[in-house]
Amino acid sequence: MxxxxxxxxxxxxxxGSDLLSFAGRAKTLGAEVLQYRNKFADIAIVKADLITLxxxxxxxxxINDHYELASFCDGVHIGQEDLYAIDSDxxxxxxxxxxxxxxxxxxxxxxxxxxEITTANSLDINYIGLGAYRATSTKSDAKVLGEKxxxxxxxxxxxVAAIGGxxxxxxxxxxxxxxxxxxxxxxxxxx
Numbered sequence: 691m692x693x694x695x696x697x698x699x700x701x702x703x704x705x706g707s708d709l710l711s712f713a714g715r716a717k718t719l720g721a722e723v724l725q726y727r728n729k730f731a732d733i734a735i736v737k738a739d740l741i742t743l744x745x746x747x748x749x750x751x752x753i754n755d756h757y758e759l760a761s762f763c764d765g766v767h768i769g770q771e772d773l774y775a776i777d778s779d780x781x782x783x784x785x786x787x788x789x790x791x792x793x794x795x796x797x798x799x800x801x802x803x804x805x806e807i808t809t810a811n812s813l814d815i816n817y818i819g820l821g822a823y824r825a826t827s828t829k830s831d832a833k834v835l836g837e838k839x840x841x842x843x844x845x846x847x848x849x850v851a852a853i854g855g856x857x858x859x860x861x862x863x864x865x866x867x868x869x870x871x872x873x874x875x876x877x878x879x880x881x
Contacts, residue, residue: 693858694851694867695721699728699739701872709739712872713747719858723851723867725767725798727754737762750796757791765796767819770806773799784813800853802833804845811847818846819869822854826871840864 695716702712709726716724724747728736733756740762743751751763760766766787776783787797797815801807802822810818822832823839832854835842843850843864851867852860860868 692867693719693721694723694725694869695719696853696869696871697724697726697743698872699726699731705872707872709742710746713743716870717747717749719870721749721870723750723752725752725754725869726763729755733759752796752798757787760791760795765798765816766791767798767800769800770802780809780813784815788814798851801846802835804842807842807845811845815848817849817851817866819851819853820846820865821852821856821869823852823860824855826855 697709697712702708713724724743726740726743728739736756737759740751740753740759744762750765752765752767753759753763754767755769755772757766757768773780773783776786784797798817798819799810799813799815800819801810802820807818807820820839820843822834823836825834826832839852840862843852843862849866850864851869852862852865853869856868856870858868858870
């Protein structure tokens with residue numbers, strides 16, 4: 691299984707860890723993608739963190755939501771609400787997003803059910819995030835898909851990243867990446 695590391699700034703702070711330690715541990719585990727998520731910091735801090743990560747991360751670097759910072763990384767991951775905030779027509783929303791970030795950037799979209807996957811199949815994106823596989827503390831309102839996740843993943847025309855409570859040893863038939871979050875990657879340097 692391929693690994694996609696989700697680096698959440700708030701969880702790192704709670705665990706007494708930092709960006710560089712997380713990126714190093716993700717690299718040691720063989721992660722190919724690192725998504726940086728910082729929901730509450732000032733945009734200047736998020737930008738500075740992306741610049742720091744870019745210096746040490748050789749794989750794909752994705753920013754969560756902040757598509758205005760896509761020039762500092764390889765792409766952007768957006769949620770359903772973010773997609774429809776751009777435009778009520780998802781096809782137009784992705785076209786607008788591509789105009790804003792550039793045609794060469796990666797776009798990932800969170801999905802949670804068959805209907806959202808069907809819509810995503812018609813979009814010019816690079817992958818979908820699908821979940822939640824298990825309950826997580828970061829998304830308390832997430833609907834848990836459990837074993838149904840792999841069945842839903844089979845409906846996707848795009849590579850699938852399993853999200854939400856995924857563990858290193860989880861295996862799926864139709865999933866390209868296991869997304870392992872900041873709270874699940876053991877950090878030997880955490881306090």
